[in-house]
Amino acid sequence: MENFQLLIEAMEYIEDNLTEPIKTENIADKLHCSKSTIEKLFRYINNISIRDYIIRRRMSKVSREIVSNPEKSLLDIAVEYGYGSNEAFSRAFCSVWQVSPSEFRKNPSKFELFPGYRIDRELMEEKTMDDRKKIDISxxxxxxxxxxxxxxxxxxxxxxxxxxxxxxxxxxxxxxxxxxxxxxxxxxxxxxxxxxxxxxxxxxxxxxxxxxxxxxxxxxxxxxxxxxxxxxxxxxxxxxxxxxxxxxxxxxxxxxxxxxxxxxxxxxxxxxx
Structure with missing residues (x-):
């Protein structure tokens, strides 16, 4: 359960900081673990790298912002999510949605391409595993x-x-x-x-x-x-x-x-x- 709890805390940190620059080192420091542990954990559970997970989650949030706030400029949204230029923002958006932000606004697709994952902490406080041997992901x-x-x-x-x-x-x-x-x-x-x-x-x-x-x-x-x-x-x-x-x-x-x-x-x- 230790690694499962670590994964939950990492995902919560990502969800809370999607408008900020996020590096694997930041997450590892926050959770007091090694960078390699976090990277292995994400590949093990999600079958993608932590970098790709962050991009997909960020672009899912961005897609909602684009559709729900039609008066908000794409540049303002790009800046809000930490992109210094329209070019960088468009590249990241296209890598997930295969269309530009402006095209997406005209023809919005399904919002939650990559939904967030949260587990309620109160439930996690219950004892969910018995006393069998625990092993590390590695x-x-x-x-x-x-x-x-x-x-x-x-x-x-x-x-x-x-x-x-x-x-x-x-x-x-x-x-x-x-x-x-x-x-x-x-x-x-x-x-x-x-x-x-x-x-x-x-x-x-x-x-x-x-x-x-x-x-x-x-x-x-x-x-x-x-x-x-x-x-x-x-x-x-x-x-x-x-x-x-x-x-x-x-x-x-x-x-x-x-x-x-x-x-x-x-x-x-x-x-x-």
Whole structure:
């Protein structure tokens, strides 16, 4: 949970400073950690660099500003978000939206291209993980390589968007509850980690498929059990899938996590189409 908390604080710092110059060093200093730790964490969770994350978030905010304040000049918006020239501003905007700011104002597209990510701190204060061994993000990939041939259990929350529409805090509670269910189903030597907003993985220490299937059965047994938010009873279920990772030492972080997300996407399609 330490690295997850670090990620949350980094994202909150970015959200609070999008109109200011932000460097990775600034974030690392603020959170009292190394620059490499922050960079690895962002690539691990978001599959993009921290620099690209900042640009996308900034341009998402800018796009809202362009549309919601039609009387405000593009130059004023550029200056507000720290760009010293129209050229630099346009380059950054085009890198995300593939159109110039002026063209976007004429034909606005979907605003939240890259929505912000916040987890309610009150929810995070709850104990969400049990006392199993904790590992650093940088150690995770070594564990994956060491467990070549072991099975992984993938989990994804069903219909998180409708829960978020009730309340983002309800969505946060759903994520934390899903994490708890994955943790409680996993064995003492298994490693549970998160690969996306509502996607989770259990890296087992077993090469027996039946072992992972039993974990799946335990998780599924809790499907439709509700979470409670402001007197609302909200059913919560997860998709689960078992895969065997044969492994190859040259595999990069992004390739591995993309592979896991693709597996979950296939499971979603299988169950819904």
């Amino acid at each position: 150690e995770l990939f070594d564990c994956i390589r060491e467990r070549k041939g072991c099975y992984l259990v993938l989990g994804d929350i069903k219909s998180l968007i409708p829960i978020n529409e009730i309340s983002h805090k309800a969505g946060d509670l759903a994520i934390i509850t899903a994490m708890k269910r994955m943790e409680q189903a996993a064995g003492a030597e298994d490693i549970v980690f998160r690969i996306g907003g509502d996607e989770f993985v259990i890296l087992t220490n077993s090469k027996e498929e039946n072992y992972s299937n039993s974990i799946c059965e335990e998780i599924i047994s809790h499907n439709d059990e509700p979470i409670f938010w402001e007197e609302k009873e909200i059913p919560l279920s997860l998709y689960v899938k078992v895969i065997c990772y044969e492994g190859r030492t040259a595999l990069r972080y992004s390739e591995f996590f993309t592979m896991l997300q693709n597996e979950l996407s296939e499971e979603y399609k299988r169950q819904n189409f």
